[in-house]
Amino acid sequence: MHPNNDQKKYSLKDLQDGDRDAFAALVDEYSPKLHRLALRMMNDPYEAEDILQETFLKAYQNLDRFEGRSSIGTWLYRITTNEALMRLRKFRPDMVAIDEPVEMPDGHVVTRELKDWCCLPESEFMTNEAQLKLDKAVVELSPALRSTFILRDMHGLSTRESAEILDISEAAVKTRLLRARLQLRDSLSAYFENRVEQLAHE
């Protein structure tokens, strides 16, 4: 999972010397993760596949310019994320992606009464309906919040790695992550609170 755990099936030198087996090993290691990242960002399998191909084509073309300041995994994540954000910006220019102003969530106001839905039986969280609800809530996040949340909470990357990938400060990663988590909690609460009530009436 961790982009810093570069497995030593290839070395940067092999890659930069144009060793095709080394490149294939790199593709094998990172393509599943980058594909999942692109799918979550775009919510469209064709776009996701296109971004995946684009990522490795660009990586191959630019390997000689990779200076190793970050890990090669972080560098690949960065290419995929940028490609996805660029496409999202093109589709929805009003939803400007990564450079939107960062607000602290002080103004987060809960208007409804808070109900605890953690007590639901575990099977309630595993239904197709619930899982679709989870997926939909991620897509409803702005690209800036979505990319941060996917990298930090779904791919388990560190704050520092996410900051490098997104080219923002670690403080900005933390702020965006909190905003994303709060928004997702709100989205899921609407659904799961309803399930608590329905189960109470069954």
Next chain:
Amino acid sequence: MSKCPELINELSDYLDGVAAPEICAEIERHLQECPDCKVMVDTLEKTISLYREREGDTELPEDVRKRLYRVLDLSGK
């Protein structure tokens, strides 16, 4: 939580286990006396764990992998 804006900014660090000890103590003290915040924190924690479980280590679909290898001019294994 609307009454408790000073703590909300520390919540992510608290849930990730990286908040300073004095902040943790303050949050935990507050949670004991504020039921709304307690629900907020519990459901927030549940939300995060649901997403961590959602994203497993799925393989690359075979057709996607084949097309990727073809585009990159790599020989498939």
